[in-house]
Amino acid sequence: MRTLIQNGSLVRSTGIEQADLLVENGFIKRIAPDLAETADEIIDARGKLVFAGFIDTHTHFDLDLGVTVTADNFVTGTRAAILGGTTTVLDFATQDHGMTMQDAFDLWQKKAQGSSCNYGFHMAISEWNGEHAAEVERMVAQGVTSFKMYMVYDAMRLNDGEIYAALKHMAALGCIAGVHCENYDILNERIHELNSVGMRSPLGHPLSRPNEVEAEAVSRLMRIGQLAHSPVWVVHLSTQEGLEEARRARRRGQEVYLETCPQYLVLDDTRYAEPDAEKYIMSPPLRKRADGDALLSAMTSGEIDVIGTDHCSFMMSQKALGGGEFSKTPNGGAGVQNRAQLIYTYAVRTGRITLPQMASLLSENAAKLFGMYPNRGSLAEGAEADITLYQPEGESTISFRTNAHHCDNSPYEGMKVLGSISDVLLGGRLVVRDGKIAQEGKGRFVFRKPGQRYRT
Ligand code: URP
Ligand code: ZN
Numbered sequence: 001m002r003t004l005i006q007n008g009s010l011v012r013s014t015g016i017e018q019a020d021l022l023v024e025n026g027f028i029k030r031i032a033p034d035l036a037e038t039a040d041e042i043i044d045a046r047g048k049l050v051f052a053g054f055i056d057t058h059t060h061f062d063l064d065l066g067v068t069v070t071a072d073n074f075v076t077g078t079r080a081a082i083l084g085g086t087t088t089v090l091d092f093a094t095q096d097h098g099m100t101m102q103d104a105f106d107l108w109q110k111k112a113q114g115s116s117c118n119y120g121f122h123m124a125i126s127e128w129n130g131e132h133a134a135e136v137e138r139m140v141a142q143g144v145t146s147f148k149m150y151m152v153y154d155a156m157r158l159n160d161g162e163i164y165a166a167l168k169h170m171a172a173l174g175c176i177a178g179v180h181c182e183n184y185d186i187l188n189e190r191i192h193e194l195n196s197v198g199m200r201s202p203l204g205h206p207l208s209r210p211n212e213v214e215a216e217a218v219s220r221l222m223r224i225g226q227l228a229h230s231p232v233w234v235v236h237l238s239t240q241e242g243l244e245e246a247r248r249a250r251r252r253g254q255e256v257y258l259e260t261c262p263q264y265l266v267l268d269d270t271r272y273a274e275p276d277a278e279k280y281i282m283s284p285p286l287r288k289r290a291d292g293d294a295l296l297s298a299m300t301s302g303e304i305d306v307i308g309t310d311h312c313s314f315m316m317s318q319k320a321l322g323g324g325e326f327s328k329t330p331n332g333g334a335g336v337q338n339r340a341q342l343i344y345t346y347a348v349r350t351g352r353i354t355l356p357q358m359a360s361l362l363s364e365n366a367a368k369l370f371g372m373y374p375n376r377g378s379l380a381e382g383a384e385a386d387i388t389l390y391q392p393e394g395e396s397t398i399s400f401r402t403n404a405h406h407c408d409n410s411p412y413e414g415m416k417v418l419g420s421i422s423d424v425l426l427g428g429r430l431v432v433r434d435g436k437i438a439q440e441g442k443g444r445f446v447f448r449k450p451g452q453r454y455r456t
Helices: 074-083 101-111 130-139 160-172 183-194 204-208 211-228 240-251 261-268 270-275 289-300 316-322 339-348 355-369
Strands: 001-010 013-025 029-031 041-044 049-052 054-061 086-095 118-125 146-150 176-180 232-234 255-262 385-396 416-426 429-433
Touching: 001 355, 001 385, 013 355, 049 355, 054 074, 054 339, 074 086, 074 416, 074 429, 086 101, 086 289, 086 385, 101 118, 101 130, 130 160, 146 160, 160 176, 160 211, 183 204, 183 211, 204 270, 204 385, 211 232, 211 240, 232 240, 240 255, 240 289, 255 289, 261 289, 261 339, 289 355, 339 355, 339 385
Parallel strands: 001 041, 001 049, 054 086, 086 118, 118 146, 146 176, 176 232, 232 255
Antiparallel strands: 001 013, 013 029, 049 385, 385 416, 416 429
């Protein structure tokens, strides 16, 4: 099967090139201007931006929180992802207490059957002892080279010593671990303080977890990483103070990778006054405009590495399980379909980042950091033909009604976005055509190697 993509503007981290692209049997075969090749399918990409397929570094599909299970499973979540131009999601396989990492890996492999985009797993661990240490090598042998640890949530949190030991062990195997950075003791104490003065509504959520709660935890993680001689990856960074702590560590010579999410760039904490504010209850919470601005500036200067969505969706009926109390409301929001359009609209078209930076942030850096480069994350001859075409013209309005995700709300409801995803190739197959799903369920597991340490 040969597909020729003609007349497009190829966007790479290194610049923009007018060229044609020939795909053969799932791989990019040739890239050159005016290719005179025969093909089974010809896609006219005139006026369109051609990117290496986008990679979402942070999703939670089919995640069981105990009280409830996320609204999106892999079938609905990856359908939304592919329509949003994301060809690979890295979801958090979660090793709950009493489970081995192998149990979690096997369970997530089952859950991911029927995915419409490719998928890999970060292994989120809730326990760390000698047995778990031995399991890391088994995970690497099965293509899982990144891990996650939480400083929060009773069911998931590790203490500082466990984080230190795990980081040390993982770094020795060339793996990287992301850490959810919030000071759990302090945020719980603040929930108690707020509740005791009758503050239980969503307005209390950001007050319980102010910027210092994240910054203290980022600072602690930086020092733990320093002692462990390990790189660290801060997941969903949301504050300027947390960013400052990461900068300080980098100035000391530490290897620090930063992920942020669209919600921390384009939304702010005034949303907690809205009538359906439960949909914004996520951790970390939405912040002040100045925080979003600081993160956008850090994107401009190349200090942010990757952008994940932290898609962890719940129906409004599930959000209501908290009885209107912020501290009891399931945490998380939807967003997997909207990442590229939001970044294009609110970061590229506002002049905060260039198109080549968008290619780095949405695809290339993730492929490098998480061991998929250059097979993915690059428009190069020999790479897998995971390719996203972006039509920069036109404007639309985000709504959960038109999003393919299953849940009945979106934190971005009503926001205007510029341009759209027109076509997506997954392993050379045209799976999205003219903004509509053409083939479902074609996603495959992505076996990953240890990532590249591009910040050393
Ligand atoms: O609120 C969020 N982000 N829920 C998902 C789990 C996590 O903390 O990343
Ligand atoms: Zn998350």
